[in-house]
Amino acid sequence: MPTNRVGTSVRALRGSELRCRGWRQETLLRLLENTLENGEDPANLVIYGGFAKAARDDQSLRRTMEALLNLEANETLVIQSGKPVGVFPGHSGAPLVLMATSNLVGRWANEAEFDRLEQRGLIMWGGYTAGDWQYIGSQGIVQGTYQTFAEVAGLHFGGSLVGELVLTAGLGGMGGAQPLAVLMAGGVSLCVEVDPAKIERRVQTGYLQDWTDSLSEALEWVDQARAAGDPRSIGLLGNASTVFPELLERGVVPSIVTDQTSTHDLRRGYIPGGLTPGEAEVLRQTDPERLVSLGKMSVRDHLSAMIEFMDRGAVVFEYGNNIRAQGRDAGVERAMEIPGFVHAYIRPLFCRGIGPFRWIAVSGDERDIDVIDAMVVGRFEGSIAAAWIPLARAHVRSQGLPSRIAWLGHGERTDLALMVNEAVASGAVRGPVAFTRDHLDAGGVAQPLRETEGMLDGSDAVSDWPLLDALLNAGNGADLVAIHGGGGGYSGYFQSAGVTVIADGTPEAATRLHSVLTGDTGIGVLRYADAGYDEALDAATASGLCVPPLRDGP
Numbered sequence: 001m002p003t004n005r006v007g008t009s010v011r012a013l014r015g016s017e018l019r020c021r022g023w024r025q026e027t028l029l030r031l032l033e034n035t036l037e038n039g040e041d042p043a044n045l046v047i048y049g050g051f052a053k054a055a056r057d058d059q060s061l062r063r064t065m066e067a068l069l070n071l072e073a074n075e076t077l078v079i080q081s082g083k084p085v086g087v088f089p090g091h092s093g094a095p096l097v098l099m100a101t102s103n104l105v106g107r108w109a110n111e112a113e114f115d116r117l118e119q120r121g122l123i124m125w126g127g128y129t130a131g132d133w134q135y136i137g138s139q140g141i142v143q144g145t146y147q148t149f150a151e152v153a154g155l156h157f158g159g160s161l162v163g164e165l166v167l168t169a170g171l172g173g174m175g176g177a178q179p180l181a182v183l184m185a186g187g188v189s190l191c192v193e194v195d196p197a198k199i200e201r202r203v204q205t206g207y208l209q210d211w212t213d214s215l216s217e218a219l220e221w222v223d224q225a226r227a228a229g230d231p232r233s234i235g236l237l238g239n240a241s242t243v244f245p246e247l248l249e250r251g252v253v254p255s256i257v258t259d260q261t262s263t264h265d266l267r268r269g270y271i272p273g274g275l276t277p278g279e280a281e282v283l284r285q286t287d288p289e290r291l292v293s294l295g296k297m298s299v300r301d302h303l304s305a306m307i308e309f310m311d312r313g314a315v316v317f318e319y320g321n322n323i324r325a326q327g328r329d330a331g332v333e334r335a336m337e338i339p340g341f342v343h344a345y346i347r348p349l350f351c352r353g354i355g356p357f358r359w360i361a362v363s364g365d366e367r368d369i370d371v372i373d374a375m376v377v378g379r380f381e382g383s384i385a386a387a388w389i390p391l392a393r394a395h396v397r398s399q400g401l402p403s404r405i406a407w408l409g410h411g412e413r414t415d416l417a418l419m420v421n422e423a424v425a426s427g428a429v430r431g432p433v434a435f436t437r438d439h440l441d442a443g444g445v446a447q448p449l450r451e452t453e454g455m456l457d458g459s460d461a462v463s464d465w466p467l468l469d470a471l472l473n474a475g476n477g478a479d480l481v482a483i484h485g486g487g488g489g490y491s492g493y494f495q496s497a498g499v500t501v502i503a504d505g506t507p508e509a510a511t512r513l514h515s516v517l518t519g520d521t522g523i524g525v526l527r528y529a530d531a532g533y534d535e536a537l538d539a540a541t542a543s544g545l546c547v548p549p550l551r552d553g554p
């Protein structure tokens with residue numbers, strides 16, 4: 001089979017060779033390969049988040065790749081939790097790939113049921129972008145992380161993190177973006193990570209500058225950098241559940257405290273205090289209940305320390321890893337006093353449909369990204385995205401196929417994609433470009449402990465919105481549409497929708513890009529307008545997409 005699988009590692013094909021029956025199919029195949037290329041543990045098909053996978057098992061991966069190689073432009077491949085189940089005749093305006101991943105009927109959406117099904121090979125957890133073949137490595141989360149720290153700086157530190165210390169933990173697939181994002185915002189980060197291999201990986205890929213296993217040495221480096229006003233990123237080999245309390249004992253109060261260890265699942269990703277990752281893995285296989293009960297005790301210490309930092313004046317927030325709910329369940333009474341990052345900092349952007357939009361150049365040619373970077377800066381002057389591009393060019397190393405992420409909003413995404421499609425047609429961009437986004441976006445998700453926490457109208461748990469988003473995207477002919485449920489450690493915690501649409505330079509692609517990207521961001525704006533947010537009401541009125549009247553008239 002002419003796919004780029006060599007042993008257990010996969011590398012996305014670059015260049016002009018067409019293995020599939022069209023460039024749209026070839027693009028999706030390369031995105032799948034790229035997701036595996038960038039994954040944390042590709043041998044086990046695990047991409048990030050401890051166990052978010054790109055395919056259910058090796059056989060499913062092979063069959064999916066074969067199906068993509070043979071897929072006609074007027075057919076639809078249907079994938080159920082990472083396993084290909086059928087190819088249907090459709091038409092050239094229909095999606096090429098439809099997926100439903102980790103969805104369980106409400107009452108059965110719990111960890112025990114998910115585990116039972118997973119052990120029987122009937123379901124897979126796809127995270128957000130792993131299951132949908134949209135993962136572009138830690139770079140995919142860098143701007144979101146930078147944006148969050150920039151918003152925190154604006155609200156609490158006069159707009160700058162210079163001289164401020166950010167304490168966090170977890171340097172995995174997503175969390176690995178934290179040191180670089182803080183560095184770009186001018187601050188000093190101390191990042192606690194229990195696995196030396198993860199620390200090494202972040203140093204090698206340019207996300208982390210230095211590391212040590214000595215807390216005293218790390219604190220010396222912190223003091224020097226803060227005193228000099230130098231941006232600096234420092235890794236500390238250790239366990240957050242013991243290091244955070246030790247910092248309190250030493251009287252250290254960071255400016256900002258957060259965390260991105262994999263606390264969303266105590267059975268796989270989170271390492272309890274006193275254990276190495278290897279010892280935790282042995283326990284997982286021999287006595288998983290003990291692993292969870294040790295994990296609960298550690299989360300209690302870890303989260304209690306975060307609350308104490310908050311009481312001592314630090315700005316503390318949860319960074320989407322569910323540590324508050326895990327801590328609450330483990331008996332930390334004040335767990336939910338810590339704010340979630342979307343509610344505290346990101347929601348106003350979602351109200352305007354602004355979120356993490358990404359594009360991937362399947363040519364493999366970095367110059368394609370240069371061309372698109374210039375378009376963003378020229379077209380969206382004064383926007384968050386235009387300010388971000390020079391920073392990204394200076395600091396973010398490419399991983400896998402050349403790609404970029406930038407926070408663009410309703411209307412902007414459509415404009416950019418149409419410009420790129422024209423550039424593909426003219427040859428200024430050397431190959432097709434896939435446009436996609438994180439599920440953490442205005443229209444893409446309902447997660448009452450993260451993206452939709454504390455909604456103005458109390459609609460946090462209504463998951464009609466991401467389902468409508470997926471329906472709209474499929475109806476509008478996106479190339480790939482996926483519906484995800486919370487499965488696994490996040491059982492019942494979210495419902496989300498993923499979408500990918502490809503600019504291959506054709507007029508048909510222009511039609512698809514226009515309708516899909518307008519609908520995908522538009523439904524997001526309407527979701528927040530419906531909840532009563534003023535910024536969203538204004539954006540919805542300006543977009544002309546709403547069914548009037550949006551506001552109660554006289």
Ligand SMILES: NC(=O)c1ccc[n+]([C@@H]2O[C@H](COP(=O)([O-])OP(=O)(O)OC[C@H]3O[C@@H](n4cnc5c(N)ncnc54)[C@H](O)[C@@H]3O)[C@@H](O)[C@H]2O)c1
Nearest residue numbers: 048049050170172173174175194195239240261271320321
């Ligand atoms: N902020 C966001 O937008 C966002 C997006 C996606 C995921 N997340 C959440 O962030 C968390 C991290 O995601 P990831 O993809 O980086 O996961 P990952 O599993 O790739 O990385 C987690 C890291 O934490 C380390 N770790 C585990 N327990 C530890 C402990 N007690 N002390 C120190 N280090 C420890 C692990 O060794 C690993 O390197 C997940 O819970 C994920 O769901 C957040």
